[in-house]
Amino acid sequence: MSAKKWLVCFVLTLLVLILSLGAFNWAVDPFGLFGDRFMNWYAYDMTQNPRSSKIAWLDAHHDEYDSYIIGCSSTSSYPTEALNRYFDARFFNMIMYGADMYDVECESRYIIENYECKNLVVNVYIDNGLHYDQESDEMTYSQHAKTEGSNLLSYYLRYLYAKPKYAIDKLMSASSDTYLKQSFDAFNPQDGTYDKRARDVEHISDTESYLEAYPVFGNYPTIHPVMTHIDDTVGSLARIKALCDQHEVNLVVVCAPVYYEYFHCFRREDVRRFYSEIAAVTPFWDFSMSSVSYEMRYFYDQTHFRNCVGDMALARIFSDHTVYVPEDFGVLVTPGNAEAHIDAIYQSGPAEETDVSAVVPTLLYHSISPEGDNGNGMVVSPETFEQQIAALSAGGYTAVSLEQVQDYVRSGEPLPEKPILITFDDGYQDNYTYAFPVLKKYHMQATVFVIGVQVGNKTYKGTDYPITPHLTDRQMKTMAASGLISFQTHSYDMHQSSAYEEGRARIDMLQFEGEDEQAYIDLLKSDLKAADEQIAGISGKEPIALAYPRGAYSELAATVVAQSGIAVTFTTEPGANVVLKGVPQSLYGMHRRFVYEKTTPEQLLSYCSVARG
């Protein structure tokens, strides 16, 4: 080819190559800046760079929101549902990991000037005094050119020609994506929050087991931070305030709860200056230091407080007395009370364990029958049962209902002095015949977990195989009407017997090996829905609790269960339960003690008292 032809060919080749490299990043769009048209996976994009990706998302979806909450990672702990309820608004959570007040100011300005914005909640963390305008150059940290006011073309070009690692990583991650979040898809794009579905169903009980799960609280790192950016941070806040005033946006500033050991790493004079200067700009709600700060179980990790604490903070702001809020949690700080408030928070200390938590030993029965069983001792005779209940009654124990325990956790309603829970799994007819009269006699509340599909059955569902007869609708109605017995679910049909099933029996609620994840989730949801409808139909109350068949559960199962409206779950792990005011996770994965025919009243009392410490 002639040199001229070569030159033309070269220019064309170069163009095609350059365009195709850009097209690759455009199509995969690992930062969600170009609309993510093909994968539409903003959970991933926002994780890559929340600052940029969320703005790109909002540019397309801002008409779905009218209010915003903004700040560093702890901002995600104010649940959207609560924000929407209290503010009567539609919130988007503009949390950006590692955000400083420079980020917050830029993004707030953009939001206020470009979207409808009725409320702006700014979450200030104590760290905000340490950093200002940092890390803005990295691909994963940089703000959108629109919010920072930098050159839009060079910004888009930078991402269009970002190294392909980002796009390739996204494609690889897509192939290993699961229902639950993984490190690469930590966000819920719909409201901008971190995906905490799994974190919020983890079992929380006593401090010892919490320390085992989170050893960091046992050996908290000591650092010596110096707030070198108070002026910058407060300056940004003042500009945000002015902007809100100008655009008639309702600005609410909150200072997030801080774990006490971290708080005390800071110099007192820094904290004093930081908070006084913020108060001089705008009144703000300070939650940073209180008895909550001393309770490790209110924290996901060393710096992030739990969503349930966010619920408490919002309840305090809106004086919602149906939600438990410790008395010393949250103060509206103004220039008038700032000094006194700062002195006060340094006086705060931990709450008494018995004021905020309760031990609830839980007993697990199955069948109560004079016929005994073939040797595993799980069938308790009516006589033994009555002896056991009588002993508990004489020991001063009061069997409470699940609702009572739930109210304790949710709104701090007091429990009787020595509460216990009595539970029956499977829903046998003999619970009606033999147990119910005894419970009535001693006025003990109890919970029966029925297998939905077996209700009223004397033979295994759909077969002639005889089984221990199960409760009928009528019996259940009678029991429920007494107000003593509540019916909850033991799954509708996920506690099958492999002896009577054709094919693979679903003996518990776990996913089969190799089973399609979505199909499993759908099955789980429809099973829970069926149970829900059945129990609500019979007892008039929708179930709030589930006893996992065989006590078996997984993170995925627990998450789906919680999403289906179940607030209390039980396993068959032995041990006691400590329920904590304001921490609904203490109602998940609760432990139970098997009670056998051979269990003596002394053993039972000893379990209950040991559990109480």
Place this chain on the structure above:
Amino acid sequence: MSFTSFPFLLLVLGTLVLYYTVPGKAQWFVLLAASYVFYLWASPILGLYPIAITLITYLAALRLSALNARKGSMDKARLKRHKRAMCALTLLSCFGLLFALKYLDGVLVTVGALTGQKFTPLSLVVPMGISYYIFQSCGYVIDAYRGKYPVERNFGKYALFVAFFPQMVQGPISRYRDLGPQLSAARRPDAVFLRDGIQLVLWGLFKKLVIADRAAAVVGTVIDDYSAYSGGIILFAVIFYCIQLYGDFSGGIDIARGVAELFGIEMPENFRRPLFATSIADFWRRWHITLGGWMRDYVFYPLSFSRPFSALGRFARKHLHGAAGKILPTSAVTFIVYFFIGIWHGSDPKYIFFGLWNGVLITAALLLEPVFARIAKAVHLDRECALFRAFRMVRTALIVLIGRYITRAETFLGALDMLSRTVNTFALEPFADGTLLKLGLTAQDYIVLGVSLLCLLIVEGIQERGVKIRRSLGGKNGFVQWLAMFALTAVVLIYGFWIKGEIATGFIYMQY
């Protein structure tokens, strides 16, 4: 403005468009303007240096030329004195400036250390590429002194010769006789020049971005913390340093020469496949050729024919027997030249050792040559056979490799320590236990680097056989030409720009 940056691309494209649209008489001026845009981009203040050098050498050359014109009308001895004084003054001021900028601190600190006094370093900013344009313009002054060709009277055109932007920061060092007329000639766009230029630029980018920048990652990781690695890895890193240095420097030169070709200007070669050198002397004829040529013409020959060295030669031939007598003066000058080449690289004492190391090797080769010849004859070895050539190549490469310990280590003692560790703690295990993947490169990077090096070796092997690659490619059919172009372009775009190695470096030789 780096050769691999977007602003440089814009500058080249803009200059090209202007260059080929303005009338022929103004074309040189476009290049001059572009050159100063290039230079002033980094720092306007530093632009004063090339202007000062240009002015000094321009005036000196004019004066020398005027003196030359008076030949016959002036007393010969007086004329010579005049010319010498003029030339010496110019060279002293130019090299004095270079010395002050680059070496004064080092000398002061050394003197201070010896006398027990403490000097505060001046920490002058060394403008990029200053030694290249000082060497180039001083060569011009010496040519003017010798009256080899008429000097340039147009200040602007001369300024362009000093500052022509592709070559200004890392060479090649051109001679006015070759470059001057090309710079001021009127040209129309020529597709062949454009194509060849683009090909050379691509090849340079390939060597710099795909090869050198990848190799650099390993070099930086290991050498900066060499005591943490065993001998095998140190050796591995020094080999990578050789690769980096060659890719970086020759790649930069290819880009410079390629860009010049876009303007229809041919600059001298600076590298001729140094891996294929069969001796150290041969290596220096293939590595940084224009610096070697400059030293040869302006240091080696003048010194060799100078009175003291002629005297030394006569003395040696009289008093020493055999080869030693013949080569003493040559070798003495050789030492001086390599001393200069050594310190050209920097003010650290290690560079003096580097110069001496080369001087010793070349003298030793000269001394031993008759011995080798006798041995070869005795064992009936054909010293031109391919196998023996290969042996000499490997041997030369090893010797160069040892020299690289000196240039890359922090200090001369550091180099010795690295060398001793290479030998004493040599182990092969680190090559199999995953250490290689912790040196800053991924497995993919190693593959890219390996394949690229293989391509480089094949291309250079073909060139070594006397084939002109670009000419011969031009004769192939269209598809082959397109394929070569596509492959090179895609590799440079993807592995050079898009998937960067972890460490992107500036051009090493820009600092000299």
